[in-house]
Amino acid sequence: MNKGVAITGMGIISAIGNNVEENYNSLISGxxxxxxxSKIDTVHKNAIMVGEIAFTNKELEQQLGIPPxxxxxxxxxxxxxxxxEAMKNANILDVTAYKTGLISATSVGxxxxxxxxxxxxxxxxxxxxxxxxxxAGDSTQKIAEELGIKESLVTTISTACxxxxxxxxxxxxxxxxxxxxxxxxxxxxxLSKFTINGFKTLMILSDTYNTPFDENRKxxxxxxxxxxxxxxxxALVAKENKKVLAYVKGxxxxxxxxxxxxxxxxxxxxxxxxxxxLKVANLKPEAIDYINAHGTATGNxxxxxxxxxxxxxxxxVPDFSSTxxxxxxxxxxxxxxxxVYSILALQNNVIFPNLNFTTPMKEFAIRPQVEIKEKxxxxxxxxxxGFGGNCSTVxxxx
Amino acid sequence: xxxVFINGCGVISAQKTFDxxxxxxxxxxxxxxxxxxxxxxxxDFISGGAARRMALGVKMGVVASNLAMQDAQIDSVDAIxxxxxxxxxxxxxxxxxxxxxNNEEFLTPTSFxxxxxxxxxxxxxxxxxxxxxxxxxxxxxxxxxxxLLDAQLxxxxxxxxxxxxxxxxxxxxxxxxxxxxxxFVKEENTATSxxxxxxxxxxxxxxxxxxxxxxxxxxxxxxxxxxAIETLNTLSKENLEKRIISFLEESGSNVSEIxxxxxxxxxxxxxDGYYNLLSEGVFANTQQVYYxxxxxxxxxxxxxxxxxxxxxxxxxxxxDVVKLNQKQTSTLKTILLYNQYRGENHSFTLLKQC
Numbered sequence: 001m002n003k004g005v006a007i008t009g010m011g012i013i014s015a016i017g018n019n020v021e022e023n024y025n026s027l028i029s030g031x032x033x034x035x036x037x038s039k040i041d042t043v044h045k046n047a048i049m050v051g052e053i054a055f056t057n058k059e060l061e062q063q064l065g066i067p068p069x070x071x072x073x074x075x076x077x078x079x080x081x082x083x084x085e086a087m088k089n090a091n092i093l094d095v096t097a098y099k100t101g102l103i104s105a106t107s108v109g110x111x112x113x114x115x116x117x118x119x120x121x122x123x124x125x126x127x128x129x130x131x132x133x134x135x136a137g138d139s140t141q142k143i144a145e146e147l148g149i150k151e152s153l154v155t156t157i158s159t160a161c162x163x164x165x166x167x168x169x170x171x172x173x174x175x176x177x178x179x180x181x182x183x184x185x186x187x188x189x190x191l192s193k194f195t196i197n198g199f200k201t202l203m204i205l206s207d208t209y210n211t212p213f214d215e216n217r218k219x220x221x222x223x224x225x226x227x228x229x230x231x232x233x234x235a236l237v238a239k240e241n242k243k244v245l246a247y248v249k250g251x252x253x254x255x256x257x258x259x260x261x262x263x264x265x266x267x268x269x270x271x272x273x274x275x276x277x278l279k280v281a282n283l284k285p286e287a288i289d290y291i292n293a294h295g296t297a298t299g300n301x302x303x304x305x306x307x308x309x310x311x312x313x314x315x316x317v318p319d320f321s322s323t324x325x326x327x328x329x330x331x332x333x334x335x336x337x338x339x340v341y342s343i344l345a346l347q348n349n350v351i352f353p354n355l356n357f358t359t360p361m362k363e364f365a366i367r368p369q370v371e372i373k374e375k376x377x378x379x380x381x382x383x384x385x386g387f388g389g390n391c392s393t394v395x396x397x398x
Numbered sequence: 399x400x401x402v403f404i405n406g407c408g409v410i411s412a413q414k415t416f417d418x419x420x421x422x423x424x425x426x427x428x429x430x431x432x433x434x435x436x437x438x439x440x441x442d443f444i445s446g447g448a449a450r451r452m453a454l455g456v457k458m459g460v461v462a463s464n465l466a467m468q469d470a471q472i473d474s475v476d477a478i479x480x481x482x483x484x485x486x487x488x489x490x491x492x493x494x495x496x497x498x499x500n501n502e503e504f505l506t507p508t509s510f511x512x513x514x515x516x517x518x519x520x521x522x523x524x525x526x527x528x529x530x531x532x533x534x535x536x537x538x539x540x541x542x543x544x545x546l547l548d549a550q551l552x553x554x555x556x557x558x559x560x561x562x563x564x565x566x567x568x569x570x571x572x573x574x575x576x577x578x579x580x581x582f583v584k585e586e587n588t589a590t591s592x593x594x595x596x597x598x599x600x601x602x603x604x605x606x607x608x609x610x611x612x613x614x615x616x617x618x619x620x621x622x623x624x625x626a627i628e629t630l631n632t633l634s635k636e637n638l639e640k641r642i643i644s645f646l647e648e649s650g651s652n653v654s655e656i657x658x659x660x661x662x663x664x665x666x667x668x669x670d671g672y673y674n675l676l677s678e679g680v681f682a683n684t685q686q687v688y689y690x691x692x693x694x695x696x697x698x699x700x701x702x703x704x705x706x707x708x709x710x711x712x713x714x715x716x717x718d719v720v721k722l723n724q725k726q727t728s729t730l731k732t733i734l735l736y737n738q739y740r741g742e743n744h745s746f747t748l749l750k751q752c
Contacts, residue, residue: 122579
């Protein structure tokens with residue numbers, strides 16, 4: 001029987017909390033982390049709402065004990081907070097005792113510093129230390145170094161909004177194949193003017209709280225976050241008598257091959273991703289107790305994803321909700337934070353509500369779970385869908 | 399475990415490598431700090447309108463993947479796995495400079511859409527209507543090898559049968575300029591013909607795309623077999639030789655079996671020491687090969703080295719222009735590739751004759 005790959009630790013920082021416990025408390029009390037933007041001086045500040053993390057970079061540096069002359073982007077700082085919590089949660093004392101890797105995900109990378117000093121770099125050398133921190137792999141290298149992961153498999157995935165789900169998928173594959181005994185997987189993205197303006201030009205940013213699966217949804221709220229899981233091999237779990245939080249039971253990635261940014265109307269890619277994940281998990285659709293949907297609250301995503309869910313689950317669609325109203329859409333980190341939320345759902349037998357929902361969509365009859373619901377959960381499916389037609393599903397089980 | 403074969407290549411680089419019939423018979427030399435690519439006729443592969451909208455990296459990636467599939471005589475694949483260290487720089491710069499210059503006003507979405515790191519993988523999928531697995535690795539000098547390892551895992555386990563794997567990076571003016579300011583690009587124009595004697599810091603920046611049709615099935619046109627790939631985020635010089643020996647052992651090989659070693663020397667006096675350790679040490683008596691004087695340095699330049707290895711094994715010949723030393727080699731059966739960028743993201747790749 002395919003038990004899946006063991007998850008032994010998790011860590012998270014998001015607009016609704018600086019660690020796993022704070023995130024859980026916000027989820028069950030319905031506390032949104034959406035507000036006006038305060039840390040980025042953008043002309044759009046009164047036209048958008050975001051899921052921003054309260055700490056400044058300086059505060060994060062102090063907490064992490066990083067010297068002030070560092071060249072960390074905010075992505076790297078957030079990533080390190082979450083990755084450290086995951087390692088601590090997995091009770092890893094000697095990282096070098098087993099073959100340990102790191103697979104991180106980001107879409108923004110060091111863009112926050114690049115956009116700040118773009119022309120300044122040419123004028124003075126005051127901030128040139130950030131130039132080599134621009135590329136997407138930089139935050140991953142820094143996190144690996146701080147965690148003590150050396151001479152090992154460390155890489156970064158960037159497939160837009162499905163990035164962290166793909167990092168989890170690849171990590172699980174590396175454990176299954178025996179390439180690694182242990183792997184830290186997840187993603188990090190900070191807010192930046194670049195992404196705010198990019199999504200603004202696509203006209204998919206809501207000027208108020210995002211409302212997934214609602215007929216009158218106006219678009220998404222961008223958010224910043226980081227989340228990591230620790231995956232360990234069965235042999236390691238047995239040898240060290242590790243506590244297992246949950247299992248990565250199945251996973252699937254597929255491409256919509258429809259449009260660079262829009263999802264196909266019938267959700268071909270998302271359907272394929274869910275079907276593949278069920279196949280890897282060796283489960284029938286009816287075994288899924290809860291779907292943590294991608295549900296960004298854009299017109300296009302929710303229609304396409306909703307139709308895909310109906311295609312896979314037919315007339316027996318399980319309870320589903322999107323947690324984006326809490327955190328905003330955290331892009332490359334989304335699959336990571338929603339993995340943590342899926343595990344919390346399993347651990348506590350609770351379905352988190354799809355906040356802000358009032359009017360059902362006219363295209364289909366399914367509607368999200370809008371109240372907190374206690375229910376025995378054994379299997380949770382999480383979707384992450386992104387630009388470039390990239391569609392990913394990860395299935396978690398007890 | 400199934401074997402993994404390289405069945406087709408498509409390489410666009412600073413040399414005329416897009417012609418699969420040729421093998422570096424003619425070489426272009428440069429005396430510069432940045433090397434451009436020799437472009438194929440893109441509109442032979444992409445419609446004029448689409449080609450105009452695409453930045454160079456996307457065009458190179460789409461056409462290189464096309465060439466690789468043609469070469470392997472296939473018209474579909476099960477998965478597409480791309481590596482790109484810096485992503486779509488041209489469109490990122492375009493969007494960002496407009497954003498700053500116009501204080502976040504008058505922006506259009508096109509360059510933002512195309513700036514996403516997985517644009518190349520997404521556009522290839524769109525072009526050939528591939529709905530399969532589609533990943534993009536963005537880990538500096540190990541981006542291509544990360545993609546390669548993922549593909550090898552899926553082919554050897556039997557999950558997929560045909561996978562398109564590639565590396566692509568493009569130069570963009572602002573990025574080159576600021577990397578000159580921090581010494582990553584050489585300060586002076588440097589002759590590629592004497593790159594390794596430059597004795598200066600930094601590299602000659604290049605760009606390019608190398609895509610490969612990998613398959614679990616051997617065919618007549620197969621170039622070589624991919625035996626193993628390993629990437630390491632860090633590696634000290636003291637441990638380099640030890641790690642290579644253990645990599646070879648785990649792959650069922652050993653140092654004496656290596657008929658040629660392909661090294662990623664880029665003429666940067668600060669970091670070529672890693673390669674020199676091997677060429678003066680454990681591989682002193684092995685045929686040594688280098689290529690960055692032909693390709694330039696970019697995060698996925700090692701895809702050029704991978705192509706070189708595949709081509710050497712298939713043709714059983716090593717062009718003089720890439721030889722670092724002169725050794726007698728009767729048959730070329732096993733090739734080891736080693737690459738690193740600025741002392742980080744080391745990779746070992748082992749190829750064998752089919």
